[in-house]
Amino acid sequence: MAWKESHKQESRQRILLAAAALFTRKGFNNVGIDEVMESAGMTRGAFYAHFNSKIELYEQAIMTAGITAAQRFNNNAVDHMGLIENYLSEEQLNSTDICCPMACLISDVAHDDDRVKDIYTRLYKGFTKHLAKFDNSDCDDADNNEDKILMQSVVMIGGLALARSLTDKALAKKILRLSSKAAQQLHTEKV
C-alpha cells in the first residue's frame, strides 16, 4: 500500500506547485480551485482529498512558493551579487512561473488575516537570513550588518514588486536596474 500513499503525496505536491505559480501571479481571488486543479492535471472533486479549504491551500502554497523561489535563486546564483541580479532580472518581470511571494504578494498579504501574515513574516525572516548567509562582508559591526541586510531586502522586494505593477515597461526595467545597483552597493560598501 506504500505506493498509494506516495501517489497521494505526489498529487498533493503537483497541486501545491500549481497553486504557488497561479497565486503569486494572479492573486488569491483571481484564481479558482478549478484552475488550480486543472493546472495540476486533475479535476475539482479531488481537491478536498488533499486540503480542507481554499484558504488552507493558499497558506501552504505561499510557503511552497517561498521555498521553491529560494531554491531556484540559490541554484542559479554564483554569489551574493548574482543572487541580487537574478532576483531583479527582467525575467522576473513577466514570469508566468512561481514568483517570489515576498514581492508578488506583498500587499495582498497585508489585507489577509494574521494566519497568512504570520506565514509571510516567517518567510521574510528566512529571506533575510538567507541574504545574510550569502553576505560575505567582513564588517565586524553585527547590528549595522543586519541593518544593511534589511535595507537590501526592502530594495529587492520593493523594486521587484513596483516594477511588476507598472504598465510602462521601460520605467519598470529602469527601476529593476537601479534597484539591483543599489542593493549591490549596500552589499559592497564598508561601514
Next chain:
Amino acid sequence: MAWKESHKQESRQRILLAAAALFTRKGFNNVGIDEVMESAGMTRGAFYAHFNSKIELYEQAIMTAGITAAQRFNNNAVDHMGLIENYLSEEQLNSTDICCPMACLISDVAHDDDRVKDIYTRLYKGFTKHLAKFDNSDCDDADNNEDKILMQSVVMIGGLALARSLTDKALAKKILRLSSKAAQQLHTEKV
C-alpha cells in the same frame, strides 16, 4: 435645481472617500459594496446612481486615495525630509484611514488588468514628480538626480508595504526606521 446636483456630488465624494479608505486597507475583494455604502452613510441601492460597477469605483477610488494621501503628506510636511518621515511613520502602519495606494495596493494592482495598472502607473509618476519637486538638491546631473528619486520611491513604497505585511511589529518598525534613514540619505548625499 442646482442644490440637487451638488448634493449628488457630495454623496459621490463620500462614497469615493469611504471606498479609498476601505480598498487601500482591505483590498478590492475583501470589501463589498454594502460596506462601502454603509461607511458612506447610504445603502446599496443608491450605489448605481453614481457608478456603473464595482470595478469602476475601484479605479476612481485608487485615484482618490492617491490624491488625498498626497495632499495630506503635503500639508503636514515642512520639507523633503519631513515628507519621508511622515510617509514612513508608525502612524502609517495600522492607520485605518486612507493609505497611500502606491504601497497599500502594490501587489494587488499587479494582479489586476491593465486599466488598473495604468492608473497606478500614472499615480506613481505623479508621486516621483512630487518627490522631485520637493527635492532641493543642487546636483547638476539631471539623470543621476532622477535615479535618486526613483530609488527613494522604491525605499519609501517598499519599506511601508513590507512593514504593513509583517506581524512582528518590532521588526516592522525597524524597517520603517531604516527605510526612512536610507531615503533621507539618498536625498542628502551628493553625487
Next chain:
DNA sequence: GTCTATAATCGGATAGAC
C-alpha cells in the same frame, strides 16, 4: 483517490416604490 453532479453561499447588479 478521483471523478461527475449538485448543493449552498456570497456578492454584484437590477427593478420598482417612494
Next chain:
DNA sequence: GTCTATCCGATTATAGAC
C-alpha cells in the same frame, strides 16, 4: 436620488458513483 427586495452568476464546498 435613495430606499428595500430580488435576481443571478460565480465559486466554494459536499455527496455519491467508480
